[in-house]
Amino acid sequence: MAVRRQTLVLLVLLAPVTLFLGVFFLLPLVIIALFSLLAPGLYGGVEWTFYHWNYGRIFGWADGLIEIYEPIYLQILGRSLGFAAMTVVLCLILCYPVAFWVSRLPSRWRLFFIFLITLPFFSSLIVRLYAWLLILKPSGLLNSVLMGMDLISQPLEILYTPAAVVLGMVYVMVPFMFLPLYSAVDNLDRALIEASMDLGATRVQTFLKVILPQTLPGILGGSVIVFIPSVGNFIVPDVLGGAKGLMIGNLVEQQFLSARNWPFGSALSMVVMTLVLVVLLTSMAAARRKGSQNA
Amino acid sequence: MRNPLGWAALTLFSLVFFLFIYAPLLVIIGYSFNSNPVNMMQWEHFTFDWYRGLLGLGERAADPNNRAVYVESTEKMLAALRTSLMVAGLSTTISTVIGTATAIALARYRFRAKGFYNGFLMLPMMMPDIVLGIGLLIFFVTVGIHLSMLTIIIGHCTFLSSYVFIIVQARIAGLDPALEEASADLGASEWVTLRKVLLPQLAPGILGGALLAFVISMDDLVITYFVAGTDNTTLPVFIFGMVRRGVKPEINAIATLMILTSVLIAALGLWLRSRKAD
Numbered sequence: 001m002a003v004r005r006q007t008l009v010l011l012v013l014l015a016p017v018t019l020f021l022g023v024f025f026l027l028p029l030v031i032i033a034l035f036s037l038l039a040p041g042l043y044g045g046v047e048w049t050f051y052h053w054n055y056g057r058i059f060g061w062a063d064g065l066i067e068i069y070e071p072i073y074l075q076i077l078g079r080s081l082g083f084a085a086m087t088v089v090l091c092l093i094l095c096y097p098v099a100f101w102v103s104r105l106p107s108r109w110r111l112f113f114i115f116l117i118t119l120p121f122f123s124s125l126i127v128r129l130y131a132w133l134l135i136l137k138p139s140g141l142l143n144s145v146l147m148g149m150d151l152i153s154q155p156l157e158i159l160y161t162p163a164a165v166v167l168g169m170v171y172v173m174v175p176f177m178f179l180p181l182y183s184a185v186d187n188l189d190r191a192l193i194e195a196s197m198d199l200g201a202t203r204v205q206t207f208l209k210v211i212l213p214q215t216l217p218g219i220l221g222g223s224v225i226v227f228i229p230s231v232g233n234f235i236v237p238d239v240l241g242g243a244k245g246l247m248i249g250n251l252v253e254q255q256f257l258s259a260r261n262w263p264f265g266s267a268l269s270m271v272v273m274t275l276v277l278v279v280l281l282t283s284m285a286a287a288r289r290k291g292s293q294n295a
Numbered sequence: 296m297r298n299p300l301g302w303a304a305l306t307l308f309s310l311v312f313f314l315f316i317y318a319p320l321l322v323i324i325g326y327s328f329n330s331n332p333v334n335m336m337q338w339e340h341f342t343f344d345w346y347r348g349l350l351g352l353g354e355r356a357a358d359p360n361n362r363a364v365y366v367e368s369t370e371k372m373l374a375a376l377r378t379s380l381m382v383a384g385l386s387t388t389i390s391t392v393i394g395t396a397t398a399i400a401l402a403r404y405r406f407r408a409k410g411f412y413n414g415f416l417m418l419p420m421m422m423p424d425i426v427l428g429i430g431l432l433i434f435f436v437t438v439g440i441h442l443s444m445l446t447i448i449i450g451h452c453t454f455l456s457s458y459v460f461i462i463v464q465a466r467i468a469g470l471d472p473a474l475e476e477a478s479a480d481l482g483a484s485e486w487v488t489l490r491k492v493l494l495p496q497l498a499p500g501i502l503g504g505a506l507l508a509f510v511i512s513m514d515d516l517v518i519t520y521f522v523a524g525t526d527n528t529t530l531p532v533f534i535f536g537m538v539r540r541g542v543k544p545e546i547n548a549i550a551t552l553m554i555l556t557s558v559l560i561a562a563l564g565l566w567l568r569s570r571k572a573d
Binding site: 097132135262 | 302305306308309312313315316317319320322323326392393394396397399400404406412415416418419421422423424425426427429430431432433434437449450452453456460485486489510513514516517521530531534535538539546550553554557558560561564565
């Protein structure tokens with residue numbers, strides 16, 4: 001009796017999440033997978049026939065009579081991966097020293113600066129990107145200042161370039177890198193660092209052999225959290241990037257809202273989803289291996 | 296630190312880093328008071344006109360030639376704000392219930408699919424927004440659900456539930472199960488123990504989760520962009536549209552108000568957390 005009662009409570013507690021995510025999360029993902037294998041209809045919509053040319057169009061086995069293989073899709077995919085990787089590396093370079101600095105501050109100041117880092121997370125993404133639009137425009141703040149100081153004679157063209165996209169992504173992703181890094185740096189065993197220095201290791205050796213391995217889980221965690229939303233991002237390249245800053249997310253968006261080729265858009269998002277899952281599973285496996293090594 | 300020069304360099308680097316984070320926000324706030332309507336980067340003089348324009352007041356709005364533009368965009372913006380608040384309120388409520396129930400189930404019961412649920416709930420947060428957004432769009436259109444405020448709320452709940460779940464789960468992990476065992480030993484039923492013993496202890500965690508969900512919902516752009524349809528717009532989607540169409544000085548005023556609101560909310564969250572610690 002008691003056992004049955006318990007099962008009932010458990011069922012009531014789990015039913016909402018199971019139903020909701022089953023219908024509104026899993027099912028949509030299954031439908032994307034399905035649509036990616038259907039033919040595009042003439043006026044938007046789909047034809048319910050098996051059709052592998054969507055993927056052929058991306059990866060190169062398309063028959064020219066049906067769909068045309070364009071290497072541009074793979075290029076854009078490669079560019080998205082490159083931008084995301086650059087974003088990760090730049091966030092790391094920016095956050096690692098700052099995490100160290102903050103962890104060495106007196107506790108009042110430490111809390112204050114952590115608050116300052118998390119604050120942008122609470123303010124609107126589009127507002128933060130818009131600020132960079134104001135700064136990077138040809139007639140924007142950066143060019144006005146540089147020209148006012150006579151450092152340049154003509155406005156720099158930064159807006160609508162790949163550099164602007166990476167800058168924008170670094171700007172919006174930086175808090176996500178900082179927090180895991182900070183908790184790793186804050187948990188560092190200072191005695192080990194002192195011991196390493198006392199035993200005659202140089203700063204570089206101490207960093208590479210003692211500090212880096214200890215903070216590796218934080219580096220890995222932060223990198224994954226930054227990489228994943230960066231790869232599929234379409235807002236940042238839409239606001240700050242031009243044609244050369246186009247990413248796979250923009251391509252997906254175009255298929256749904258202007259080209260109205262839903263099956264091709266679905267195939268593209270399957271590629272994004274697969275990439276993300278590969279990165280997630282690899283990093284989880286790496287974290288587990290690291291964990292079992294330490295144990 | 297053994298090396299004062301190194302420490303100074305590190306301090307300098309860090310301060311520049313914080314400047315990098317905050318300078319863009321300060322630029323917007325500064326220029327929201329600039330009266331130059333043509334080139335907003337060229338400082339003319341101090342004005343509240345853009346704020347007045349937002350509220351449909353002021354000389355610019357009263358000017359018959361200008362009126363149409365200002366009043367129209369003001370009304371649309373206020374409608375978008377209303378939609379945002381309603382969507383955030385409702386989706387926060389729903390996802391708080393779902394997330395809390397799930398966290399309790401996973402923390403307090405033993406069952407075989409536990410590992411699966413723990414991993415499964417991470418997925419909506421890790422899935423790129425765009426994949427979730429178009430997935431929901433195709434789903435709603437295929438099933439024949441009209442895109443409306445309801446579809447926005449459903450879209451938000453799919454990922455907000457996971458955020459609430461994580462926050463509440465962290466809170467449960469810090470609780471002493473002995474209290475609930477005592478309640479059960481003293482003859483309280485499963486439900487009574489849940490309601491009278493567990494939930495009150497969880498309240499700060501639930502509140503924290505709800506606050507986070509509300510903030511994320513208010514800021515969501517991508518999912519909303521795909522599932523909003525043509526009749527409904529939230530504030531982020533509205534601003535995205537304005538930014539895309541070309542920059543108007545009122546955006547600075549809206550953006551400033553949004554930045555200040557978020558500072559207030561974050562400070563409120565911090566205050567709640569420090570009170571909890573007392």
